[in-house]
Amino acid sequence: MDSSSTSAHPTGDIKKKPIVIVTIGMAGAGKSTFVQRINSYLHSQDPPQPPYILNLDPAVANVPFEANIDIRDTVDYREVMKQYNLGPNGGILTALNLFTTKFDQVLELVEKRADTVDHIILDTPGQIEIFTWSASGAIITDAIASSFPTVVAYIIDTPRTSAPATFMSNMLYACSILYKTKLPFILVFNKTDVQPHNFALEWMHDFEAFQAALASHSGSRDSEGEPTYMNSLMNSMSLVLDEFYKHLKAVGVSSMTGDGIKEFFDAVEESRETYEKEYLPELEHARAAREKSLQDVKEDSMNRMLKDLAVDRSKNPEGTLNDRWESDEENDDDDDDLEVNLVDRNEEPYPGQYIDVMRMRRQEDEQINWPRPG
Ligand SMILES: Nc1nc2c(ncn2[C@@H]2O[C@H](COP(=O)(O)OP(=O)(O)OP(=O)(O)O)[C@@H](O)[C@H]2O)c(=O)[nH]1
Numbered sequence: 001m002d003s004s005s006t007s008a009h010p011t012g013d014i015k016k017k018p019i020v021i022v023t024i025g026m027a028g029a030g031k032s033t034f035v036q037r038i039n040s041y042l043h044s045q046d047p048p049q050p051p052y053i054l055n056l057d058p059a060v061a062n063v064p065f066e067a068n069i070d071i072r073d074t075v076d077y078r079e080v081m082k083q084y085n086l087g088p089n090g091g092i093l094t095a096l097n098l099f100t101t102k103f104d105q106v107l108e109l110v111e112k113r114a115d116t117v118d119h120i121i122l123d124t125p126g127q128i129e130i131f132t133w134s135a136s137g138a139i140i141t142d143a144i145a146s147s148f149p150t151v152v153a154y155i156i157d158t159p160r161t162s163a164p165a166t167f168m169s170n171m172l173y174a175c176s177i178l179y180k181t182k183l184p185f186i187l188v189f190n191k192t193d194v195q196p197h198n199f200a201l202e203w204m205h206d207f208e209a210f211q212a213a214l215a216s217h218s219g220s221r222d223s224e225g226e227p228t229y230m231n232s233l234m235n236s237m238s239l240v241l242d243e244f245y246k247h248l249k250a251v252g253v254s255s256m257t258g259d260g261i262k263e264f265f266d267a268v269e270e271s272r273e274t275y276e277k278e279y280l281p282e283l284e285h286a287r288a289a290r291e292k293s294l295q296d297v298k299e300d301s302m303n304r305m306l307k308d309l310a311v312d313r314s315k316n317p318e319g320t321l322n323d324r325w326e327s328d329e330e331n332d333d334d335d336d337d338l339e340v341n342l343v344d345r346n347e348e349p350y351p352g353q354y355i356d357v358m359r360m361r362r363q364e365d366e367q368i369n370w371p372r373p374g
Pocket residue numbers: 025026027028029030031032033034060125126127190191192193194253254255256257
């Protein structure tokens with residue numbers, strides 16, 4: 001798959017590939033409202049830039065936007081619950097797994113539209129862990145990110161994240177997703193109409209301000225006035241996060257009022273560059289490493305097989321005299337069109353007969369033409 005960020009347009013122009021925005025966030029953070037807001041923002045551009053939207057939440061009752069591909073058209077998670085005798089979360093996870101088995105077809109549909117759209121948006125299941133900690137979530141993210149520039153938009157419920165401990169847990173969660181996907185990452189502080197996100201930016205940029213907020217928070221000292229182990233843990237964690245913040249962009253938005261959406265799209269465009277400079281080389285490096293390890297396994301198997309053959313031969317030196325292929329000159333006729341086909345045993349005169357080709361030895365009177373190595 002070609003993952004470079006541009007493609008030749010039928011008109012001969014070079015068109016930027018559409019960028020994929022994967023929205024992830026805790027239940028109730030406002031993912032669906034956010035997707036609807038960015039959808040309406042793109043529609044309101046001049047000229048309009050309608051995005052291509054995929055809804056991957058099988059359990060959502062109503063989506064405020066019309067998805068181009070909706071998991072609910074493919075799998076009915078309630079039916080899955082009944083058939084597999086599962087609870088709601090198991091049902092959602094299994095529905096996502098089933099959908100993932102068809103994701104190559106989804107990708108084909110998306111690729112067909114790549115010339116006509118600039119943005120592809122994925123809305124993920126409400127239960128964050130179903131997407132972020134499942135094999136299917138990883139497969140979907142990897143598949144899409146190896147075809148298109150991709151960015152993760154991590155939606156945060158700002159008013160619910162204003163306590164230092166909750167803020168830190170949320171950031172650690174975001175950190176774990178960044179670690180897993182390695183994709184360009186935008187922290188989207190949502191609901192800024194209820195609470196502005198300045199406190200979060202301050203904590204991210206000023207490590208001491210965050211430690212001060214932690215210290216002033218109740219529960220940070222025990223009865224003797226000493227810092228609790230939790231407080232020490234959080235102080236150490238905040239040092240770890242300091243490094244993590246360097247790899248992130250953060251924007252504040254209100255999906256209700258539309259505030260900050262333009263800044264969000266600026267961050268998306270900047271992420272395209274990060275994808276090309278950091279993610280793509282990493283992806284290509286991983287591909288090359290996979291191919292190399294496959295090649296190593298092949299070579300290793302071949303070496304082991306040759307060693308086995310050498311042992312067999314040393315045990316039976318007389319047999320070795322017969323243990324060679326006929327020379328090319330002798331067998332020119334049947335050599336060129338030699339094909340190794342799978343055999344339907346029912347058509348053989350002696351069905352069930354087993355031939356160990358690794359140990360076979362031709363007998364003088366044998367009429368069988370053994371396949372020769374190609
Ligand atoms: N005030 C305010 N409320 C918001 C904003 N964005 C979302 N909400 C509200 O937050 C609640 C949750 O929003 P959803 O969009 O359903 O959140 P979600 O993350 O998709 O939730 P799940 O369906 O659980 O995944 C709703 O009541 C929204 O109206 C915002 O920017 N400001």
